[in-house]
Amino acid sequence: MTMSTTSIATRTFSLENQKDFARLSGDCNPIHIDPEVARRSLFGRPVVHGVHALLWGMEAATASLPSFYLKALTVRFMKPLFLDRTVQAEWTQKDNNLTLTINCGLSTALIATAETSEDVPPSKQILPTDNCLPDECCIDLGQDQLKEGGAGEIPLSLNQALARSLFPILAVSLAREQLAGLITTSRVVGMRCPGLHSIFSSMSLTATQVESRHASYEVIQFDDRFSMTVLKYTCPGLSGTINAFLRPKPSEQPTYGQIKQFVTPNEFSGVKALVIGGSRGLGEVTSKILAAGGAEVRGTFTKDATTPTESPTKSSRTAKASLFGN
């Protein structure tokens, strides 16, 4: 029996790391790689792909294993991890059981337990390795569609060179179809189901031998109490369930035309207004109301003048409004 040992590794994730993982996995959900879109999500900034963090932690935790197969893996993504923050992986290995946690500061972002075997069954699959994943639109499934169920499949492939640059140990030691299958879970949740407005919550997978070149998924439950989707997931080396939340969409403000109907013309004529933070949210609405009433509006923004979808300046030639930022 092997004594249990506890070890630690640290790192940060950069936006470039995220883009690399997006290329490897095909999970190009903007929450991970587009700071402007992520800024408008409930997280307010880009979030590290949960599976990226998981595989990094597994890479560190299994470094002593020359080759291995996952007999079982359970992962819970508990908190988002953000870019450029030091994250810490801590793991305990006892016999063939691995417990991994990934923390940022005092909060636990991820807990995984795995049962590994050094008996690697011969692979029946020859996965394409020279992958250049096709550009894929991020599907945006809503509650009603998820309630109706749905299913799909994704051809499995593994870009070996990129996998080795991101996970130099794991890309060699973990059975290839299992690595490809784990990476693909990120694409299933982030791009397909629930897709654009998803949060990967947990997965529970066990080893399986399926002769297929695809990863397949099927909605088996949508729990509208929690906006939680439960998927059945099957790929050549692993099968089990994935849980993912449907997160709220960013709110859209009423258009200038809609607001104008509720404002008396010239109600604010002669007013010169400065709206701090006038490019979105309450500031955006305030700017539109003032402009609709004939005020001369100036608004400030902090990040990006292109983000307001409909600033008063764009919405009406007659409205006297403009935006300026730093």
Added chain:
Amino acid sequence: MDNQAILAGIEKIVQQALGLNDLALTMETAAKDVERWDSVANIGIIMGIESHFNIRFGLGELDSMKNVGDMVAGVAKHQQE
């Protein structure tokens, strides 16, 4: 199933959900007393309990649960139905 058996079942689910294998629960334990037991973790725990005991709580029931004892009582009530 008696309340102690339900408590033992819930304890195991919470241990797994939070990755805290040595965690001991009592009827008085509340989420705020336990490391990592936040609202997101609570959803996993509730779904785990529902799946284990083959029941489904209403949203009103979930709102009124203040501690583990309330969860145990909730499971017992559904099992009697």
